[in-house]
Amino acid sequence: MDITKILSVKHIKLNMTAKNKREVIEELTDLLVNDGSVSNKDEFIRDVWIREDQGSTGFENHIAIPHGKSASVNHTTLAIGRTQQEVPWESLDGSDIRCIILFAVRLEDQNTTHIRLLTQISSALADDEVIAKLLVEDDPENIIQLFNTQAEVNI
Template identity: 30%
Template sequence: MNLRISDVMTQDSVNLESESFKDKDELFRHLASLLYKSGKIQSQEIFVESLYEREELGSTYMGNFIALPHGKSMTVNNPGIAFCRCMEGFAYESQGEVGQVKLIFVLAIPKETDPNDYLKVLSMLAKLLMHDEFINELYSSLSYEDVIRAVKTYESIVD
């Protein structure tokens, strides 16, 4: 399986106009609702539980106003990525680290997915987020089409 971010991020799972969140739980529930609406998951509650299970293993706060929470669960129908941009950052706590976040990508991975494939997608996303130009495009995007164009452009650069 050779998943590309641009293959699994749908218009239904991108929110560019989010208000700030009061906490991580509110964020997780919002992102789970986007994945549910896009048909990627069967249960918002079970997926949120998988996000918290993953949080127990290590921080998903990446610094630079970015968080990459992810969950692997039986409730995931198909791999998916939800993206949320908050113009006002909020305090994101993960494994004792606290930082302001504005850009959040959440990965929904089916339980049976090979761990290497899962890590490849996560690694690709992390590589994209190392490019300041990519991050700037995410901040300036006006639509899903802008976001997906930026993802495809930088996927081809780091691939």
Template identity: 40%
Template sequence: MILSDVINKNAIQVNMRAQNKEQAISMLAALLQKDGAVKDSERFIQDVYQREREGKTGIGGYIAIPHGKSEFVAHTCIAIGLLDQPINWESLDGNPVKVVILFAVNKKDKNDYSVKMMSQVARMLGKEEVCAQLLSAKSAEELISIFN
């Protein structure tokens, strides 16, 4: 799987002005709906919050990876938001979040596909240099190139 193929290039926002977790998820879901990747952003967001209740998606290092498996996702993809200011988020290291990587997973996709996608991103985020590049990115193109 090539990650840059599942990143929705129309759902990347740099300098995103979200004030909190809810706004960040909502803004990215709206971009996915506008592009047709999500059929109903509000219902998709409900599925994301269902997953949020199961455990922290702030993985540390100022990065969060919220995700939802939903019948309201037209096709599995990733949206990325680079916030202009860090926001509070329940995270493993207690730090706020500056990068939000939202996984929108079609409920019909086989579990192994979404698990492979998420584990590939997790492996990348386990590298300090990748996280540093994400945090300092200045454009959507730069964010995409990090995942190539």
């Protein structure tokens, strides 16, 4: 899957001010609301919290992948953010989080595009080099390319 169809530079914020999980989700959701990807901020955030209540989306190595499957999503997309300090988040390895990949999924895509996208992102995050670059890269274009390059390797 060509990640550029799902992720644009306007959905990447590498200097987030959020200090906790709630602020992270709100700050990333604002990116999606501002460009029309999400039509109702409160409804989308509610759906993200419903998913979080089912089990934490903290990955490992300071990465979290929260997601909301919601009627308020106009088109399935991602938002990526990196905080200036570690944020407490329940994760597989017990580490606090610095990089967050927020999935915004249309209900119609929850069993198709969402699964392919989640597989692609998870596969990329299995590579320690990708994670290391994700935690320090300052150019949003390079972050997008990082996921596209990884997808090409896995074909």
